[in-house]
Amino acid sequence: MxxxxxxxxxxxxxxxLLIGLSSQVSPAxxxxxxxxxxxxxxxxxxxxxxxxxYLGISGKGYFRIxxxxxxxxxxxxxxxxCPSCQSTTLxxxxxxxxxQNDAEFxxxxxxxxxxxGNSSNEVDFFKESYRxxxxxxxxxxxxxxxxxxxxxxxxxxxxxxxxxxxxxxxxTRSQGVTKAEAEDFLASMLESFGLNGKDSxxxxxxxxxxxxxxxxxx
Numbered sequence: 001m002x003x004x005x006x007x008x009x010x011x012x013x014x015x016x017l018l019i020g021l022s023s024q025v026s027p028a029x030x031x032x033x034x035x036x037x038x039x040x041x042x043x044x045x046x047x048x049x050x051x052x053x054y055l056g057i058s059g060k061g062y063f064r065i066x067x068x069x070x071x072x073x074x075x076x077x078x079x080x081x082c083p084s085c086q087s088t089t090l091x092x093x094x095x096x097x098x099x100q101n102d103a104e105f106x107x108x109x110x111x112x113x114x115x116x117g118n119s120s121n122e123v124d125f126f127k128e129s130y131r132x133x134x135x136x137x138x139x140x141x142x143x144x145x146x147x148x149x150x151x152x153x154x155x156x157x158x159x160x161x162x163x164x165x166x167x168x169x170x171x172t173r174s175q176g177v178t179k180a181e182a183e184d185f186l187a188s189m190l191e192s193f194g195l196n197g198k199d200s201x202x203x204x205x206x207x208x209x210x211x212x213x214x215x216x217x218x
Contacts, residue, residue, distance in 0.1 A: 038159055039147040040064060042114075043137045051135045055110065065159065066167050068110050072193040073167070076113040076136075077148060077155040080126040084176045087156040089130045094182035095189075102152045103145050108195065112137065116145040116153060156185075158192050 042062035046052055056069025065073060076092055077120035092111070100106050113136030115123045123138045139145055148155075151174065158171030169193035177185045190196040 007026050012215065017023055017071075021108045037171055038065060038157070038167050041144050046135055048135075055112075058061040065112070066161070066165060069107070070110045071161055072110070072189075072195065073159045074109065074111045074189060075159070076111070077116060077145070077157070078153050079116045079153060080118050080122055082153055086103045086130075087178065088154050089132065090179045091177040091182040091185065093131070094132060094179055095177075096146075098164060098182070098186055100133075105195065109193065110134075114139050114148075115143050117142060147193070158189050160193055 005213075011030045042064060045057055045060055045063055046055070049150075052058060057063050057067055065075070074095070076088070078085070078088070092113075096111050099109050099111070111130070111134040113134065115126070115136055116139045118126070119140045120138045123136055126132070127136055145151070148157075154176050156171070156173040156177070157169060159167040161167055171189055173185075173214050187196065
C-alpha cells in the first residue's frame with residue numbers, strides 16, 4: 001500500500017514518538033481493565049451521512065461513545081504508520097462485514113477506530129486507501145491516547161452498555177489480528193459481550209451491579 005512507501009518525515013517522527021510512549025507502559029499495569037469504565041472522550045461527528053446513520057448520531061460538533069447506538073462497541077486504537085496496525089486493517093474489515101451480514105448482530109455491535117497521532121487528512125487518506133468501512137477518528141494531539149492510558153498499539157477494547165446506557169469495558173487486547181484470525185477475534189468479542197449464546201455470568205452480573213449502583217446513587 002502507498003501508506004508504507006510514503007511515510008515522510010512526519011510519519012517517521014510520529015511512529016518514533018508512539019514507540020517511545022508505548023515503551024513506558026506495561027500491559028500488566030494498564031488502567032483499562034475488564035470491569036472498568038471507559039474515559040469520557042469527545043469525538044467529532046462525522047461529515048459522512050452514512051457514518052452518522054451507522055453510529056446513530058446526528059447534527060454537528062462532538063459526541064461520546066455512550067451515544068453510539070447499539071449495545072456493544074469494538075474500538076481499535078492505532079496509528080496509520082504503524083506496520084502491525086496496518087496489518088490488522090484487513091482483519092477488522094472482515095470482522096465488520098461479518099457483523100453487518102448478521103441480522104442479529106448488526107444493530108447491536110458497532111465499530112470505530114481511533115488514529116493516535118494522525119491528522120484528519122492522514123486519516124481520510126488511510127481510510128480511502130484501505131477502504132475501511134467503519135468510522136475512524138483522528139487523535140492528532142494524543143489526548144485520547146493519554147485518556148486511554150497510553151496503551152500499546154494496536155489495541156482493541158470492547159465496551160458494553162448496562163441497563164441505564166452506561167458503558168463498561170468487557171474486553172481488551174494488546175496485540176494485532178491477522179485476517180485468518182478475524183473469525184476467532186469476533187468469537188472472543190461475542191463471548192465478552194454475552195452475545196454468543198453461552199453463559200456470560202461475569203458480564204451480566206457486572207452490568208447489573210453497575211446499573212444497580214447508579215440507581216442507588218441517584
